[in-house]
Amino acid sequence: MSVHLRGIASELAGVLWREHTMYRDREGGVVIRGEHVRRWISLAPAGGPGEIRVRVGRILEGGTTAPARAEAVASLSAGPGELATVCRRLLAEASVDATTAPPPGRGRRSPRKGRQTGSSSWLVVLAVAGAIVGLYLARTSGTL
Template sequence: MRAELRDTAGALAKLLWREHIVYRDRVGHVVIRGEHVQRWISLAPTGGRDEVLIRAGRILDGGTTAPARSEAVVPLSAGTGALAAVCRRLLADAAADAAPSAPGRAR
């Protein structure tokens, strides 16, 4: 499963961003970093055999990562295109959470 996650992450990274870094973190999750957009995506195995937990968040000033802003469990068999669509939705959620709210509007 770990090798499959690494391969899937590499394919997703190419669909999501032209510039990216793919690596394995300390706990074994595969992380895709898009420094130029200040966002990250991680893929982690779940208890399900064919499922992956996808999490998205921001990269803070100085290069550290903020906690995940959104996450979803998706079957790996859905295919790279479907996984990329989920990643884009999660990244959009993370971007919306990071955007400053307009004056006078409650969040």
């Protein structure tokens, strides 16, 4: 099954993405990475004969893979076109999930709503302005 799965993955990768990398995963499946679209597809044997489990996910910063966002079981007898359709549907579902999820670190709101100048900052600004005006007046009156 592994050799057959690799051939199917190679054909599928050519249909889906021009640029891709393929490798075997720990479970004996095949992973197709599309770095330019920051997505991955995993093909692995499923429970029944002639069936494969298709999983898709994102590629994170640094090249690590995020957990699968969508998965389905597909029949190998359907052919590469049908399998490509399943993959495209799963990739679309994963993209929708990624865009509706809140970005990491943005869950809590900061108590500050905008940039505000505090009262101590205004005191410093007034002191500097007063010193400048004082120096100007002293210089023009000739006492310096």
